[in-house]
Amino acid sequence: MAFTPKKQAFNAKINAVTLGTGDKSIVIGGENVLPFYTFDAPIANKPRIAVEISDKGLEGCVSDGIKAFYAGCESVVDMAVKAQSMEGASAICLHFESADPNGENKSVEDCVALAKAVADAVEMPILVMGCKNIEKDAQIFNAVSDALQGKNILVLSAREENYKNVGASAGLAYNQKVGAESAVDINLAKQLNVLLSQLGVPDASVCMNVGSSAAGYGFEYLSSTLDRVKAAALAQSDKQLQMPIVTPVSPETWGVKESMSPEEESPEWGSLDERGIEMEVCTASACLVGGSNLVIMRHPAAVATISKFIDSLM
Amino acid sequence: MAKFITIGERISVTAPAIRRAFEERDPEPILTRCEQQLKAGANYIDVNIGPAESDGEERMQWAVKLLQERFDNVPLALDTSNMKAIEAGIQVYNREKGKPIVNSADAGDRFNRIELAANNDAIVIALCSANGIASDNDERMAHCQRMLEEGLMHGMEAEDLWFDPLFLVVKGMQDKQMEVLEAIKMFTDMGLNSTGGLSNNSNGMPKHIRPIFDSCMLAMAMMQGLTSAIVNPNDQRLMETIKTCDIIKNNNLYADSYLEI
Numbered sequence: 001m002a003f004t005p006k007k008q009a010f011n012a013k014i015n016a017v018t019l020g021t022g023d024k025s026i027v028i029g030g031e032n033v034l035p036f037y038t039f040d041a042p043i044a045n046k047p048r049i050a051v052e053i054s055d056k057g058l059e060g061c062v063s064d065g066i067k068a069f070y071a072g073c074e075s076v077v078d079m080a081v082k083a084q085s086m087e088g089a090s091a092i093c094l095h096f097e098s099a100d101p102n103g104e105n106k107s108v109e110d111c112v113a114l115a116k117a118v119a120d121a122v123e124m125p126i127l128v129m130g131c132k133n134i135e136k137d138a139q140i141f142n143a144v145s146d147a148l149q150g151k152n153i154l155v156l157s158a159r160e161e162n163y164k165n166v167g168a169s170a171g172l173a174y175n176q177k178v179g180a181e182s183a184v185d186i187n188l189a190k191q192l193n194v195l196l197s198q199l200g201v202p203d204a205s206v207c208m209n210v211g212s213s214a215a216g217y218g219f220e221y222l223s224s225t226l227d228r229v230k231a232a233a234l235a236q237s238d239k240q241l242q243m244p245i246v247t248p249v250s251p252e253t254w255g256v257k258e259s260m261s262p263e264e265e266s267p268e269w270g271s272l273d274e275r276g277i278e279m280e281v282c283t284a285s286a287c288l289v290g291g292s293n294l295v296i297m298r299h300p301a302a303v304a305t306i307s308k309f310i311d312s313l314m
Numbered sequence: 315m316a317k318f319i320t321i322g323e324r325i326s327v328t329a330p331a332i333r334r335a336f337e338e339r340d341p342e343p344i345l346t347r348c349e350q351q352l353k354a355g356a357n358y359i360d361v362n363i364g365p366a367e368s369d370g371e372e373r374m375q376w377a378v379k380l381l382q383e384r385f386d387n388v389p390l391a392l393d394t395s396n397m398k399a400i401e402a403g404i405q406v407y408n409r410e411k412g413k414p415i416v417n418s419a420d421a422g423d424r425f426n427r428i429e430l431a432a433n434n435d436a437i438v439i440a441l442c443s444a445n446g447i448a449s450d451n452d453e454r455m456a457h458c459q460r461m462l463e464e465g466l467m468h469g470m471e472a473e474d475l476w477f478d479p480l481f482l483v484v485k486g487m488q489d490k491q492m493e494v495l496e497a498i499k500m501f502t503d504m505g506l507n508s509t510g511g512l513s514n515n516s517n518g519m520p521k522h523i524r525p526i527f528d529s530c531m532l533a534m535a536m537m538q539g540l541t542s543a544i545v546n547p548n549d550q551r552l553m554e555t556i557k558t559c560d561i562i563k564n565n566n567l568y569a570d571s572y573l574e575i
């Protein structure tokens with residue numbers, strides 16, 4: 001008797017969330033199968049890659065490949081425009097690193113001005129990432145969401161401490177998409193979605209960042225979190241976990257020693273640029289097979305590799 | 315793995331207000347009770363129209379359309395001894411939110427309800443008794459086996475037969491309670507789905523005692539693997555117990571607000 005594989009498509013599906021507007025808008029999520037299980041059912045919306053641009057430009061960048069890619073760019077806006085031409089890029093992630101009150105403390109007004117300038121210059125969907133300071137982030141998300149009304153941006157992220165503020169402004173008042181962030185805590189991931197939903201933010205306006213880490217840096221916790229979240233969403237039809245997953249990869253991988261230690265200090269490790277690319281590729285591919293619907297990355301070679309990886313598995 | 319399924323029992327002709335509503339085709343009392351049960355988290359709604367020998371078919375169709383049109387094709391358990399009324403109800407039933415449940419078959423006079431369910435691609439509640447309560451679990455499981463085979467022979471999936479051990483009243487049959495729970499474990503070990511009219515166990519007890527008994531019995535039954543029950547979803551203690559047991563069994567992922575969802 002011939003072997004007939006049993007299809008494992010689920011009755012439940014991940015919410016399809018649209019980011020951006022017009023021709024360049026993208027949809028993430030929508031699948032009713034495990035990541036890349038296209039043999040069980042078609043996956044309409046492939047995972048996407050957003051290119052991270054720091055509001056500091058190339059300041060602090062150790063990668064020759066990244067510097068070469070943006071050669072000739074005179075501003076962050078130039079870089080954002082250039083990033084759109086990166087092979088495999090689908091969105092731009094503007095990272096307000098310098099807004100941190102413990103650092104440069106860039107003003108909310110300056111952040112808004114930059115966000116507007118970038119939004120005016122690019123056609124791809126925009127993701128806005130904060131500086132990890134709870135209060136400042138809430139202020140930035142509020143002001144940027146207001147200024148970029150109609151652009152359908154994703155703000156990263158609403159956390160347990162500021163979800164009311166971020167959810168009410170970005171999600172409700174300004175009709176943007178909200179990322180709900182928890183740190184490898186499946187119960188909190190679900191709870192945040194419940195709270196945003198009780199606040200009135202529609203499920204189709206919410207993405208999840210369930211945690212991020214670089215490969216080798218406690219990644220197994222993230223991996224098991226991704227697995228458990230997808231299992232609950234699909235096998236247990238858990239509506240509070242059916243939001244697509246967005247994972248910032250580059251902010252983690254470019255902060256570890258493998259990607260930063262100069263060649264003169266670690267000659268046995270080989271090319272610094274290659275190491276950075278490999279850390280991004282390893283981490284992003286592991287996130288994607290775990291269920292991330294969008295990964296945020298930096299290096300053009302890594303983005304191109306992951307893009308091919310996605311296409312070849314679809 | 316799957317969450318526990320609750321079948322709301324409050325639309326029943328045993329309640330005088332509902333009996334009158336069915337007789338007079340008065341939608342309001344029926345809609346009100348349905349809404350109360352859905353708000354409380356019921357998954358299925360049982361529609362007990364009584365034997366309705368003279369107008370069963372028309373009565374069941376009226377009720378199915380009334381409830382499904384108002385409540386987004388809410389899935390229903392069609393509860394009557396009148397076979398033609400069940401078939402008539404299924405004819406107008408919308409399956410978008412779940413298959414209809416035939417309530418119920420047994421291994422005695424209602425044995426042919428299994429074939430009825432098979433012919434109509436419905437779920438059937440299979441009561442493990444023939445004419446009278448099974449004397450022990452050997453008899454219960456013999457009924458179970460016979461009904462399972464009948465369903466499979468008519469092309470049903472085993473998962474569409476929900477076996478009912480028949481919950482027994484504590485006041486009078488206290489010595490039989492563990493036996494009922496053991497029967498549920500036997501269904502579970504066979505990989506079968508199960509259900510039952512939970513509140514039988516607390517029949518005749520003072521009103522303030524019943525939720526306590528129902529909750530404890532339910533928790534013990536869920537431990538044995540019970541997959542569904544016919545319950546009063548407006549019993550808050552009971553619903554909180556079910557939600558909590560679903561968490562402990564890892565049928566549902568914990569979140570601090572789990573009682574609110």
